[in-house]
Amino acid sequence: MDSLNPAPADPLLGLMLAARADERPGKTDLGVGIYKTEAGDTPVLRAVKEAERRLLETETTKAYEGPHGNPLFCEAIGELTLGGLGDRHTAFTTPGGCGALFIGMQAAKLASPDARLFLSDPSWPNHEGIAAALGIETVFYPYVGDRTGAPDMDLVLKGLEGARAGDILLLQGACHNPTGTDFSAEQWVRLAEEVEKRGLLPFVDTAYQGFARGLEEDGANVKAFLERIPEAILTYSCSKNFGLYRERTGALIIQAPGAKAKDAVATQTAALVRASYSMPPSHGAAIVATILNDAELRRSWEEELGQMRGRLNGLREGFASALVRATNDDSLSRIAEEKGMFSQLPIEAEDTLVLQREKGIYMPGSGRVNIAGLKEDRLGELAADLASYLVR
Incomplete structure (x- = not known):
């Protein structure tokens, strides 16, 4: 040392x-x-307090939940982001959004060892930090082009001209950190076209769903984007919209090009989880699953x-x-x-x-x-x- x-x-x-x-x-x-x-x-949050009270009264074990974590939680996050998980999706409960980012980038590197991470300039600093810890080179692409602060798609696409097949394109869902400005529906369509043309792996970080216009409105562009492309990685944080900062509650969803590829992705990602934190924590995921599967608590939330x-x-x-x-x-x-x-x-x-x-x-x-x-x-x-x- x-x-x-x-x-x-x-x-x-x-x-x-x-x-x-x-x-x-x-x-x-x-x-x-x-x-x-x-x-x-x-x-x-009131809904969190009530969910915790119910869990305290009904929980019967502290046994491991396995590398995928809470299946009810994963299904609920899949519903929030994709309208539901399909036969091309595998999902994991993770220790916060950062845990999802770390495992997701590991999985991307496993699939394409020479992949680079294309990241908006500016972006959340830990995006680059996680990539550096995994030995993934970061390439920045311009995001905003004038004093209005709005994303400039011509600049974005110019910044992606050097991207190669297998490179990772990190995109943020609603409420871009740090600019607070998001791609329009039309710009998401252009991004999908670019991803397919260049063979990129899109990596969508969703950390603030519900903080812009509403849950459905904030997720609509990402959902439509993922429906257009064969494979992608999506990470989700419950820190902000559920207020579960210290509970470290997140999810990783990987969309494979087909059911067979999904099985390979699921087992390889489970092995990465096993080699890092082994099993995810359960409490925060149980809170979210309780809220999203109860009509009264969901309305309150x-x-x-x-x-x-x-x-x-x-x-x-x-x-x-x-x-x-x-x-x-x-x-x-x-x-x-x-x-x-x-x-x-x-x-x-x-x-x-x-x-x-x-x-x-x-x-x-x-x-x-x-x-x-x-x-x-x-x-x-x-x-x-x-x-x-x-x-x-």
């Missing part, structure tokens, strides 16, 4: 710890992506999810208006049209450190902000503090 050097600090986790240690009452933590109420709390979505959209509108007033820059009104937990402000990395030191405003150097970290009654004050640092 003497030959090892310390690993670089994770900037987001370091930011979280710095914000926690700051005792200034007016500090603003816009860093790590976690949903918060106006009071700054991350609540346990969808109601709470709608309230979270409404709060985020309201904060976006207020923040965008406050920024436009403070800067006289109408281009920042785009923030109101974005979706999900994140937006990316046009700011230099060194200026985020100045804001942290002088104003107690915490955000990563990329300028990504967690919309849920905003306080409704302080939007004007925050916009005024940010105004002179935003690049226009």
Whole structure:
């Protein structure tokens, strides 16, 4: 072990710890992506509490569930994302969305050892981190092309010109992290055409379903996309929409070109699971399965999810208006049209450190902000503090 050097600090986790240690009452933590109420709390959803109560009363064993995990959970996530699992799909319960990403990328590399990962610029940093840990080269493709912040499909396709058959194309479902802007239905069709033309393996990361427009609306484009292509990998996180951050609850769904190929994929992926965490945790998956298979609990969950979505959209509108007033820059009104937990402000990395030191405003150097970290009654004050640092 003497030959090892310390690993670089994770900037987001370091930011979280710095914000926690700051005792200034007016500090603003816009860093790590976690949903918060106006009071700054991350609540346990009512449906989750009730599901846990029922599980406590009815659970009879703590035995392993096997490498695939909870079948009711896998079927429920398959219904949410695909309209149901078919004979070309194999599904696994995983330790969070990150566990799904890690095993999914391992499976992709097993199928195509020289595959590279094509990743949007920008993207969630751990996408690249997981690929690096697995020895997968990352190639970035441009995502947005102008100050509207909308995805530019011509730029995206130009960035994929060097992609080879077997390369992995990572796409995000609704609520792109960090930009908050998503592909349109028409752009998803063009992506499907590109995937088929080049023989790419699409890898769809779904972490915020229900946070943009609604469960069905947020999943529609991905569902239609997957119906058009022969094979794909989909990962799912229950951290945000079920509030199960610390329960590490996720799913991995692999779509094979046929039933025979699916059997090979299922056994090979199960072997990867066995060699890493062996069996997935059960509690979070049991909570989700209980909620999604009970009409009363599902109604309660969808109601709470709608309230979270409404709060985020309201904060976006207020923040965008406050920024436009403070800067006289109408281009920042785009923030109101974005979706999900994140937006990316046009700011230099060194200026985020100045804001942290002088104003107690915490955000990563990329300028990504967690919309849920905003306080409704302080939007004007925050916009005024940010105004002179935003690049226009």
